[in-house]
Amino acid sequence: MRSFMHNMRGASVFPILLTVAGATALFLLPNFVESTYALHIMILIFISVIMGTGWNILGGYTGQYSVGHAAYFGIGAYTTLILMQYHQVAPWYGVWAGVVVAVAIALVVGSICFRLRGPYFVLASIAVAEIFRVTALNLRLTNGAEGILITDIPPFKIGNAVVTDFMSKVPFYYIGLVILIFAIIVTWMVQNSKLGYYFQAIREDQDAAHSLGINLTTYKNAALAISVVFTSMAGSLYGLYVGFIDPSTVLALDLSVHIVMICIIGGIGTIWGPAIGAVILVPFSEALRSNMIAQALIDSGIISENSRIGAFLKDQLSHAHVLIYGILLVIVILYMPDGILGFARKLLAKRRKEAA
Amino acid sequence: MAVFFQSLISGILIGGVYALIGIGLTIIFGVMRVINFAHGDLLMVGMYLTYFLFRLLHIDPFVSIIVTIPLMFLYGAFLQKFFINRVLDALPQNQILLTIGLGLVMSNTVMLAFTSDYRILTTAYSSSSLRLLGLSISVPLLISFTITLVITAVLYWFLYRTDTGQAIRATAQDRSAAQLMGINVKRMSIIAFGLGAALAGTAGALISPTYYIYPQVGSVFTLKAFVITVLGGMGSIVGATLGGVLIGVVESVGGVYVGSGWKDVVVFIVFLLVLLFKPSGLLGTSKD
Numbered sequence: 001m002r003s004f005m006h007n008m009r010g011a012s013v014f015p016i017l018l019t020v021a022g023a024t025a026l027f028l029l030p031n032f033v034e035s036t037y038a039l040h041i042m043i044l045i046f047i048s049v050i051m052g053t054g055w056n057i058l059g060g061y062t063g064q065y066s067v068g069h070a071a072y073f074g075i076g077a078y079t080t081l082i083l084m085q086y087h088q089v090a091p092w093y094g095v096w097a098g099v100v101v102a103v104a105i106a107l108v109v110g111s112i113c114f115r116l117r118g119p120y121f122v123l124a125s126i127a128v129a130e131i132f133r134v135t136a137l138n139l140r141l142t143n144g145a146e147g148i149l150i151t152d153i154p155p156f157k158i159g160n161a162v163v164t165d166f167m168s169k170v171p172f173y174y175i176g177l178v179i180l181i182f183a184i185i186v187t188w189m190v191q192n193s194k195l196g197y198y199f200q201a202i203r204e205d206q207d208a209a210h211s212l213g214i215n216l217t218t219y220k221n222a223a224l225a226i227s228v229v230f231t232s233m234a235g236s237l238y239g240l241y242v243g244f245i246d247p248s249t250v251l252a253l254d255l256s257v258h259i260v261m262i263c264i265i266g267g268i269g270t271i272w273g274p275a276i277g278a279v280i281l282v283p284f285s286e287a288l289r290s291n292m293i294a295q296a297l298i299d300s301g302i303i304s305e306n307s308r309i310g311a312f313l314k315d316q317l318s319h320a321h322v323l324i325y326g327i328l329l330v331i332v333i334l335y336m337p338d339g340i341l342g343f344a345r346k347l348l349a350k351r352r353k354e355a356a
Numbered sequence: 357m358a359v360f361f362q363s364l365i366s367g368i369l370i371g372g373v374y375a376l377i378g379i380g381l382t383i384i385f386g387v388m389r390v391i392n393f394a395h396g397d398l399l400m401v402g403m404y405l406t407y408f409l410f411r412l413l414h415i416d417p418f419v420s421i422i423v424t425i426p427l428m429f430l431y432g433a434f435l436q437k438f439f440i441n442r443v444l445d446a447l448p449q450n451q452i453l454l455t456i457g458l459g460l461v462m463s464n465t466v467m468l469a470f471t472s473d474y475r476i477l478t479t480a481y482s483s484s485s486l487r488l489l490g491l492s493i494s495v496p497l498l499i500s501f502t503i504t505l506v507i508t509a510v511l512y513w514f515l516y517r518t519d520t521g522q523a524i525r526a527t528a529q530d531r532s533a534a535q536l537m538g539i540n541v542k543r544m545s546i547i548a549f550g551l552g553a554a555l556a557g558t559a560g561a562l563i564s565p566t567y568y569i570y571p572q573v574g575s576v577f578t579l580k581a582f583v584i585t586v587l588g589g590m591g592s593i594v595g596a597t598l599g600g601v602l603i604g605v606v607e608s609v610g611g612v613y614v615g616s617g618w619k620d621v622v623v624f625i626v627f628l629l630v631l632l633f634k635p636s637g638l639l640g641t642s643k644d
Contacts, residue, residue: 065449116631118448119391123582124631127624130579134624138617253575257456264453323468326460333454334442 019184026177030170039169043241045282046176047234052262052274053183054230057190059260060269062223063203064114067122068129069231069259071109074136074251075102076232077239081148082141084240090154095236102232103225114220117206126253133251147246150239172241179237183230187271190226199223203269231259254322261325265332267339276340281325288321362491363608369497371604372504373559377577378584378596379511380555386528386591387548388444390451394435394459395581396574398553402428402560403569404466407477410564417477417565418499424561425554432553433546440549441542459574467571475569482565500562507558508597511551515593524548528591556581583627589636 033039051073058064079101080094089097113124136142155165164171190196198219201209210216239245249255258281266277286292336343377399384392392398402424409420439458443451481499485492515521526534527544535541559577567573584603588595603623610619 065452067452112628112632116635119452120586120631120635122449122452123391123586124628126579126582127627127631131621131624131628134618134620138615138621253579257460260453322460323464326457326462326464329453329457330439330461333446333450333457334439337446337450 023177023181027174030173036169039173041283041286043169043172043176044286045278046173046180047238047241048258048262048278048282049180049275050176050183050237051231051234051259052266052278053180053187054227054234055259056227056263056268056270056274057187057199057230058220058223058227060263060273061190061196061203062199062220064220064223065122065260066125066224066227067253067256067260068125068127069227070251070253070255071129071132072102072106072228072231073235073238073255073259074132074245074247075105076235077245077250078136078142078148078235079232080236081150081239081245084153085148085150090156091236091240092156095233098236099229099232102228102235106224106228107221110221110224111217114217114224126256129251129253129256133247133253136247136251142247145246145248147244147249148239149244153240166240172237176237179230179233184271184275186226186230191271195219195222200269258325261329263339265328265339267341267343270339270341273339273341280340281328284324285321288324358490359612360609363612364605365491365493366497367605367608368601369494369501369604370563370608371601372501372508373562373600374580374584374604375508375597375600376504376555376559376562377581378588378600379508379593380552380559381581382585382588382591382593382596383524383528383548383555384552385585386593387524387531388440388545389448390440390444390455391448391582392549392552393452393455393578394462394574395552395556396576396578397459397462398428398432398556398574399560399577400466400569400571400574401431401462402557403564403567403573404470405557406561406564407475407569410477410479417479417561418503421503421558421561424557428557429550429554431557433550435553436546436549441545444545459578463571463574470571472571477564477569479565494566496565500566503562507555511555512593520544520547524551580623583623586627586635587630 029042030039051069055066055069058066076095076098079098080091083089083094083097084091109128113121113128116124137145142148153166156171166172190199198209198214199222201212201214202216202219206216235250239250262277262281263274264277265280266275267273332339338346377395380398381392381395384390384395405424405427406417406420409415409423410417415423435458439454440451443454446454479496481495484495486495486498487493513521515525523534523539524544524547526537526539527541527548531541534544556577580603584599585596586599587602588597588599606623606626607619610622614622
């Protein structure tokens with residue numbers, strides 16, 4: 001039995017089986033779940049996992065901490081939505097147009113900024129994202145601070161058969177799921193390829209990697225390009241799903257931080273880290289945002305609705321959903337610098353050691 | 357031409373406050389090599405302190421810095437002792453994320469406590485101005501600039517003339533060498549972060565009569581603080597002083613000639629160019 005579990009080139013079959021089972025369950029989920037709210041949360045989680053997984057290639061595997069990935073999320077979203085709304089280009093082409101534009105811009109930015117290291121690179125990535133935000137705020141093309149509101153998405157047809165008309169949440173769910181699986185597969189391929197080893201060599205020691213003949217700018221740019229493909233797709237999907245984008249949501253510094261946080265909390269440089277981070281962060285912040293936590297505290301009788309604290313929480317807690325991000329971030333950095341996944345692994349290893 | 361001089365003078369006046377923000381950040385970076393992403397949020401805390409001292413106790417915002425400075429110093433020392441100190445040897449990116457987290461906690465706690473409403477601190481002289489040689493000079497900006505000058509002078513005296521100040525600068529130059537010379541670097545770090553927080557808080561107090569006060573105001577100033585310190589050279593106190601005034605002028609003049617919407621783009625492009633071609637700052641000599 002044990003040998004069966006470990007045949008395929010040392011990789012155990014069990015995790016693969018588990019992954020396939022999980023993916024199948026996710027594919028079947030909309031058949032059983034009626035609640036649109038649950039689907040909504042799932043779609044938000046998918047978008048977060050996609051952008052986190054994208055960032056993870058650059059930040060986690062290559063060690064280049066970009067805190068400006070909102071730029072590429074926004075570029076993807078804006079390209080797709082502008083093409084659709086003002087030029088009647090169907091979104092399933094627009095998404096790819098977004099990817100092309102975002103990657104092209106990323107390569108220009110990367111060629112300039114990858115000369116910088118450590119904190120200086122972080123600062124430069126923020127500055128670049130801010131330049132895009134302020135530009136979008138001032139251009140007529142992006143409709144400035146008003147943003148872009150989409151009126152309707154054309155139905156997706158193959159031949160004459162309508163595949164979906166995007167009237168419900170289900171098509172977005174499946175699109176998100178497919179991109180997510182694609183992103184996870186790409187991460188897995190990167191992790192186990194020569195390219196991925198180059199990335200990790202750069203992360204561990206740039207100078208050593210360089211002296212072994214790895215062209216730093218080329219491979220950092222390669223990581224950035226892969227990373228931006230998914231970030232941009234996540235942006236397009238977000239724009240189409242929510243139906244409204246403006247600079248303060250899709251190009252904000254907060255979004256860049258959110259992307260990094262998903263990975264840090266889950267565990268950077270791991271395949272499942274961003275997924276775990278998103279599964280923890282997104283529902284929690286949505287629960288706070290939609291006042292579910294305050295309501296639950298009141299319903300459970302812990303706090304009376306008429307008391308001052310109850311009224312205060314009900315009014316204010318939803319505005320402060322980011323507070324939870326801050327607290328989590330501080331705790332994770334201080335106590336679990338390898339993220340939840342790294343922390344769990346350490347615990348497991350410790351237990352095994354004790355058992356042995 | 358009058359327009360140019362008018363924007364130049366307002367730029368210099370606001371630049372004094374920017375200098376305070378920049379000096380605080382640069383001291384923290386110099387001593388600990390930590391980029392404090394919560395710097396703007398410290399400024400925001402200073403603004404709220406000033407606001408409530410004014411509303412509840414009717415203390416003039418410029419007088420209230422007597423209370424704000426020590427309080428913010430203690431707050432900064434507390435943050436250093438219990439949070440920042442634990443990540444001094446961690447990866448730079450983890451230090452950055454910790455300060456981002458602390459900033460989020462600060463801004464969202466303030467939002468939870470006082471709502472995200474914009475508050476305005478109106479004093480009798482808030483909108484009054486002096487006329488000098490055909491130029492109008494805003495009174496609150498002039499007072500704040502004068503106070504900035506005094507504080508900067510005291511700070512220079514402290515850092516260059518006192519033992520503690522020199523110990524701080526020694527720690528900034530070479531942490532381990534300073535430790536070998538018998539300097540208590542841990543204490544210096546606490547003082548440095550305290551100073552940084554006090555300066556940010558003071559800057560917040562000084563601009564509160566002329567600026568909107570809201571929980572998210574910090575991020576604007578965090579970004580500005582980075583630009584200022586990078587411009588002057590990370591860790592350079594003189595550089596941060598000049599960088600602050602320079603950014604004040606660029607913003608103010610840029611706002612007139614490029615349009616207020618685009619002025620931030622100009623600032624960030626200047627910032628990127630400096631990062632790329634002169635990462636040691638405009639004044640700095642290359643040193644790693």
